[in-house]
Structures are given as structure tokens and as C-alpha cells.
Amino acid sequence: MSVRPTDASPRGSAPAPRPAQASALGAPQPQPPRPQTSAADSEPRPLHASALDAAARHPERVAAISVDGRSGEVRGRITYRELAEASARVAGGLRELGVGRGDVVSAIVPNRLEFSVLVLAISRLGAVFSGLPTAIGRARGEATVTRSGARVLVAAPGEPLALALALRDVCPRLEHVVALDGADAQGALPYELLAAAAPLTGEEPVDAHALAHIGFTSGTTGEPKGVMNTHATLGAVCRAWVEHVGGDETFGDPAVNLVASPVGHHTGFLWGALLSARLAATAVYLDRWIPAVAAETIARLGVTTMHGAPTFLQDLVRVERFDAARARSLRIVTLAGAPIPRELVPAAAARLDAAIVPAWGMTEYGIAISASPAMRKARLEAGDGVPVGAAQARVTRDGAPVATGEVGALEIRGPGLFTGYHEREDATREAFDADGWFATGDLASIADDGVVALQGRTKDIIVRGGENVPVAEVESTLFRHPDVVEAAVVAVPDERLGERALAVVAVVPGRRPPSLAELVDFCLAQGLSKHYLPEYVAHVEALPKTGSGKVLKTELRDRYQGVPDGR
Incomplete structure (x- = not known):
């Protein structure tokens, strides 16, 4: 069975493949068929456009806050005007290091406001961002940085910086290591030098269809692969999902977004830095997860929205006195990234005066299926949501669609779908069929009203x-x-x-x-x-x-x- 949203235009013949991209990443990459977008989709823009728009409209609004996850202490904050200025300087500093269009900049950093600055700076250069988790090991780190072809690696003090310095000696294309805190640079370039560089000049337009991000899959069931997303695919995901759940006003005015998922993972990158900029929100970066501290931060800073794995919400509802009165600012909590216990949603909704919204996505398609606050309770309890925007979903078995309600392999396509696996032509060919359907590796069923119920991974x-x-x-x-x-x-x-x-x-x-x-x-x-x-x-x-x-x-x-x- 397949399902498409009612506002999506009908699909005709299979979309034509996009020409292969050639850049500093190396050989041209194979491109799967590019899905058509509906008339409702606006013109795609580069990732940094939303943040610069926010700087023009709300220059003194706080764009990001760094919070110590142990104590709850605010360690720093930056307005949208300051974010635009800081990103121009960091972009200028990266250009002095030789970073240009298509070059990859990686980072092993915790959840801090500097992440927003770095992502914005990389986008303004037309370069490519690739994040790594702070707990990454030597073998995985070497394989990932080598595969991505990163020229610059930004690292936090301690183990991340030690790893980055070691990788500089073995990763062939890695030229520069930047230490996030200059006092602990240990032979790396202090980040403060980038932050004090002359601002980027002669800024040229960035093609929205150019590569913007290489996100490596978490490898929960096998070898991680480098997922290539463009500015357009990532922007389509954010834009469609915001509209799907009710528009910007759903998140508060202004929205205050708790970023607890690690920014080295796709969840923290997409739902943290990108979605915050799309909403002109204040991103509250929490650098470690201690439920009681997180609960206090939500109450004290007036957090209106948060996104992450069900684990985060499970932890919060166990915090004593964390209820609707204490978390009165909280308007919407989105659960994604792991199977959602069916009992968690009604239990949390009964305790909090916030919409609990299940969603499903992956590095390959950030948010493809989602519920919304407007969904009827019965539909919400029956599954995980419906396709978002112009996304399409179908369930197959041995390549043929299954009957309504039957469990099979979930396949998706749409404007938010990634463009292929970096330097893995074999994996790219295997993942797509001739019509652009992507095999997600998940099991699901689709009800007659279009609600998709995830049933686990095929390898499970x-x-x-x-x-x-x-x-x-x-x-x-x-x-x-x-x-x-x-x-x-x-x-x-x-x-x-x-x-x-x-x-x-x-x-x-x-x-x-x-x-x-x-x-x-x-x-x-x-x-x-x-x-x-x-x-x-x-x-x-x-x-x-x-x-x-x-x-x-x-x-x-x-x-x-x-x-x-x-x-």
C-alpha cells in the first residue's frame, strides 16, 4: 500500500535523475531520481538564509544560549545580530584556511551556541558540514573523517581534541584542527582566532541544490554510511514539518527550543540548529542530559518546544514536580529517533499541558512521517503519523505493495530525500528503485486513513x-x-x-x-x-x-x- 498527502500533486512518469555533482569531495556521486515537488513547496534557499532573515527581522532576539547540563548555569548567549556577525567572521577565518565551496568541515563539539555560529559560517561559504558525536572512538572517527574528506576539524577540549590531533596525522585530506577553547589548544588553531578574523567579504550566492551536509548514520544495525543532503532537501524537511504541525505559532512567539539531542547526530543538527533558525527561535543548547537539570532549565528559561528520542520525555516525566504547572511554557514535544512506547504519549499528555507529537525520520529523510497536534486521539494512538508535506510512503513485500494494514518494508520519497551515500555508489544503487523510492530498512503498516505505524527495523x-x-x-x-x-x-x-x-x-x-x-x-x-x-x-x-x-x-x-x- 502507498499513501501520499492530499495536497501533493499527482506523480506522472519517474523523475529524471539529477546530473552528477563534482566538487572537492572527489569523483562525481551517483544521483537517485529527484522527486518532484508540489506547487505548495516554496523556492529552496541555502541553510543560512533563515538565520540571516531572523537577524534582519529580530536583531536583538536571543538566537542561542549555552547551558551547563550539570548545574543549569547559563554560560553564554548570542543575539541574531551577533550570530550573523560572528558567522561572517568565522566564515572569513575558514576562508583564510583555504576552505571553499564543496570543502568539508567536520566538528566534534558538545551542545554549545558556537555550533550555530559554525553551521551558519560553513553554509555561507558554500562548504559542507559533517558532525561527529563527542563520544566517537578512534577507529570510527578515522573512518568517518577519511570518508568525508574533511579539510578542517573543529574539536572541543579533552578527548575530542586529542582524537582530532591524532586524526590529523592519519587522515589524508585533514589539514587543520581547530580547538574550540583556545586555552587548551595543544598545538591546534584556537577557535578564537577564527572568531576574530576579518568578516567574509564578496559573499557569493550559494546554490540551494549544492551539497550542504554529510551525516553519518548511527550504525545501530551495521556499517555507518555518509548521507548526502543538500540545502534544498534539508530546507524542505524543516519547512514542510513546521507547516504540518500548524505553522510557526505552534511553537510559541518567540519559540524557545531545547536542544538536548547531541549536535554531532543528525537529530541535534536538524531539530536544533536548522529548525531553530527556521522558527527564528532561541536555541537552548544543553551540553549533557541530567533530567532534573533539564526540567529546571525548561521552567526557568521558558522552553516552548523540544525534540528528541522518547528517552528524554520518559526521563522528564519521572522528575518529581515536573508537571503542567512547572512546565507551563512547554507547548509541543516531538518524539523521534527511536521506537515510541505507545503508553508514553497519553501518559505524558495527561501530566503536561503540551502536545506530544510522534514523528519518524532518519538521516536520509529528516522528518518524513509525523503526527500533529490537530490529529484525533484515535488516529494518534493507531500509529506514528502521516507523510509530511509532499513526502510519500508505501509498504511493500518482495517489491510489491501490500494490502491495507499489512506489515511490510517501508519505502519513501519526496523533496526532503537525501541525494545518495558519499563515495558509496553500491549502497546508493541498492537503496533506490527506478522510480526514486528509497528502502528505509524499517517495517511499517499503513491504515486505510493513511496513518503509518512503524513496526521496527527489518533487521529486527x-x-x-x-x-x-x-x-x-x-x-x-x-x-x-x-x-x-x-x-x-x-x-x-x-x-x-x-x-x-x-x-x-x-x-x-x-x-x-x-x-x-x-x-x-x-x-x-x-x-x-x-x-x-x-x-x-x-x-x-x-x-x-x-x-x-x-x-x-x-x-x-x-x-x-x-x-x-x-x-
Whole structure:
């Protein structure tokens, strides 16, 4: 089954491929068919245009705030006028280092206001940004920086800077390391020198269809790949989603956006820096996640919106006295980046006077499916939303569309879709069909009213004796257990049946972990089919996750390849 929004124009023949791009990134990259945009889509613009517009309209509005995640102390703030001026200087400094159109600048930095300055400066040069998580290891860091071809790497003090200096010696195209705090430069170029450089002059227009970002997938199920997005694809995502949820006024006037997801991940980059600029919002950068501090920050700074994995909201609703009265400024909370326990949305909505909006996206298509505050409760509880803007979604099995309501492989296309995998022609060809449909690697079903329900990753499928076990349904059932705070279900090998289901659970601190028999009884009482029941259980203090909150199921599968305890 496929679904398109009612305001999308009908598709005719397959779109023509875009000509291959050649730049300082190396050889031309293969381009998948470029989806048509609807008449409702406005003309695409470069990423920095929104921030410069905000500087012209609201020069003294605070654009970004840095908050110490341990203490809640505000460490710095910058207005939109200052942001425009600072980005011009940093762009000028980068140009002095030889950075030009198509060159890649990478960063290993925490959530700080300098991130907004850096992203804006790179965009103004027509260069390409590629972020890395601060916890990245040496092997992954070397592979990522080498693959992206970064010429400059900006790093925070401590381990990120030490790694950056080591990478300078082994990554062939890496020429300069910039230390975010000059006092700890350790032989790198202090960021303060960039910030004090002569402003960029002779600024030339940037092509909205030029490459703007290489985001490396988190690799929760395999090797990370460099996802190429243009100014146009990223802008289309932000523009369409804001309209989808009700327009700028939905987020507050002015909007105050809590950026808790790491900016080295696509979530923090897109929902933090880019969406904040699109809304002319104040981005509140929280450099670490301590729920009580985050709750206090929301109340004290009047946060109106936040976006991130369900983990963030789960943590907040457990904070004592964090309720509608304490968080009265909060208007909309968007959940994306990991499976959403069905019980979390109504539970949080009952406690907070804010719209809780599930959404789904990936580095390849930032926000393709989303609910909205206007969706009826029944539709919201039935799934994760509908295609956003001109995005289209369909569900297939073996390449053919499935019937309404059946689970299959989710495929998407639309104006926000990435242009290909960097230096991976093989992966790009494999990901797209001739009509531009992208295979997401997710399982989903689409109801007759167009609501899409995500059912987990295709690689999460457990095939027990020839029958598929719906992992998302089992996990959602486990989440309802009063003692369970986190749950993941993975396959363990079995000689007779091929695979069996293992439930990995973390419990409320101080509670006794439920036995397998107790979990089975609970699942049966909740109506879970007998042949979907977990057959093993493992208890952990917390599930392993990426910095953006995604559960690392590859790590769980590797950890429990043998027969686990607790059957």
C-alpha cells in the first residue's frame, strides 16, 4: 500500500535523475531520481538564509544560549545580530584556511551556541558540514573523517581534541584542527582566532541544490554510511514539518527550543540548529542530559518546544514536580529517533499541558512521517503519523505493495530525500528503485486513513520456526509492565527453530527484576499472542544507546549470542 498527502500533486512518469555533482569531495556521486515537488513547496534557499532573515527581522532576539547540563548555569548567549556577525567572521577565518565551496568541515563539539555560529559560517561559504558525536572512538572517527574528506576539524577540549590531533596525522585530506577553547589548544588553531578574523567579504550566492551536509548514520544495525543532503532537501524537511504541525505559532512567539539531542547526530543538527533558525527561535543548547537539570532549565528559561528520542520525555516525566504547572511554557514535544512506547504519549499528555507529537525520520529523510497536534486521539494512538508535506510512503513485500494494514518494508520519497551515500555508489544503487523510492530498512503498516505505524527495523525481525515475531508489538507490551523502564527484544539463535526472542529489560531503580515467567504472564494478560512471547530474559541497568537515544541492538545481539541466563 502507498499513501501520499492530499495536497501533493499527482506523480506522472519517474523523475529524471539529477546530473552528477563534482566538487572537492572527489569523483562525481551517483544521483537517485529527484522527486518532484508540489506547487505548495516554496523556492529552496541555502541553510543560512533563515538565520540571516531572523537577524534582519529580530536583531536583538536571543538566537542561542549555552547551558551547563550539570548545574543549569547559563554560560553564554548570542543575539541574531551577533550570530550573523560572528558567522561572517568565522566564515572569513575558514576562508583564510583555504576552505571553499564543496570543502568539508567536520566538528566534534558538545551542545554549545558556537555550533550555530559554525553551521551558519560553513553554509555561507558554500562548504559542507559533517558532525561527529563527542563520544566517537578512534577507529570510527578515522573512518568517518577519511570518508568525508574533511579539510578542517573543529574539536572541543579533552578527548575530542586529542582524537582530532591524532586524526590529523592519519587522515589524508585533514589539514587543520581547530580547538574550540583556545586555552587548551595543544598545538591546534584556537577557535578564537577564527572568531576574530576579518568578516567574509564578496559573499557569493550559494546554490540551494549544492551539497550542504554529510551525516553519518548511527550504525545501530551495521556499517555507518555518509548521507548526502543538500540545502534544498534539508530546507524542505524543516519547512514542510513546521507547516504540518500548524505553522510557526505552534511553537510559541518567540519559540524557545531545547536542544538536548547531541549536535554531532543528525537529530541535534536538524531539530536544533536548522529548525531553530527556521522558527527564528532561541536555541537552548544543553551540553549533557541530567533530567532534573533539564526540567529546571525548561521552567526557568521558558522552553516552548523540544525534540528528541522518547528517552528524554520518559526521563522528564519521572522528575518529581515536573508537571503542567512547572512546565507551563512547554507547548509541543516531538518524539523521534527511536521506537515510541505507545503508553508514553497519553501518559505524558495527561501530566503536561503540551502536545506530544510522534514523528519518524532518519538521516536520509529528516522528518518524513509525523503526527500533529490537530490529529484525533484515535488516529494518534493507531500509529506514528502521516507523510509530511509532499513526502510519500508505501509498504511493500518482495517489491510489491501490500494490502491495507499489512506489515511490510517501508519505502519513501519526496523533496526532503537525501541525494545518495558519499563515495558509496553500491549502497546508493541498492537503496533506490527506478522510480526514486528509497528502502528505509524499517517495517511499517499503513491504515486505510493513511496513518503509518512503524513496526521496527527489518533487521529486527525474529523468524521463529518460519513465523515472524513483531518486535515492536512485544516491546510495547513489555513497556506497560509497571517495573520496566526500558525494553528491547532481539533474536538469539536456536538450532531447532532458527531464532527465539530474548527480552532485555531494565527496571525501576530499587524494584525487583521480573522473572521470565512473570513477564510471560504479564504479556498474556495484556493480550499478546502466545507465539510472540519472549522465551528468554536478560536484565540490565540500562540499554546501550547511541548519543541520540537509539538502542544499539547490534550490541545486544552480539552480547547475547549464546543461550542467555533466565530462560
